[in-house]
Amino acid sequence: MLIIPIKEGENIDRALKxxxxxxxxxxxxxxxxxxxxxxxxxxxxxxxxQKAQYIQTLRDAESL
Structure with missing residues (x-):
């Protein structure tokens, strides 16, 4: 279970984030x-x- 200590006067939206x-x-x-x-x-x-091939094509295109 995650515990997030809320500081005094802290906005609830910030704590939720x-x-x-x-x-x-x-x-x-x-x-x-x-x-x-x-x-x-x-x-x-x-x-x-397939992911490795895709990354390799990106790196090849970047090096040109």
Whole structure:
């Protein structure tokens, strides 16, 4: 459980923003989304290769 200490006189919107940022950093939401739907290892590997190819094309285009 995340605990966000609220300073005296602090705006609630600012505290909520800090909470959201801290929640995103923990990766809880991403973990839940990954566990929600199973992806086969072959498909995950293919997606990883496609991402690597995309990044490589960006780097090649940048070097020109």
């Amino acid at each position: 800090r909470y959201k940022r801290k929640f995103d950093k923990t990766g809880t939401k991403r973990g839940l989304q990954n566990r929600k739907q199973f992806t086969k290892p072959s498909i995950a590997r293919r997606a990883q290769l």
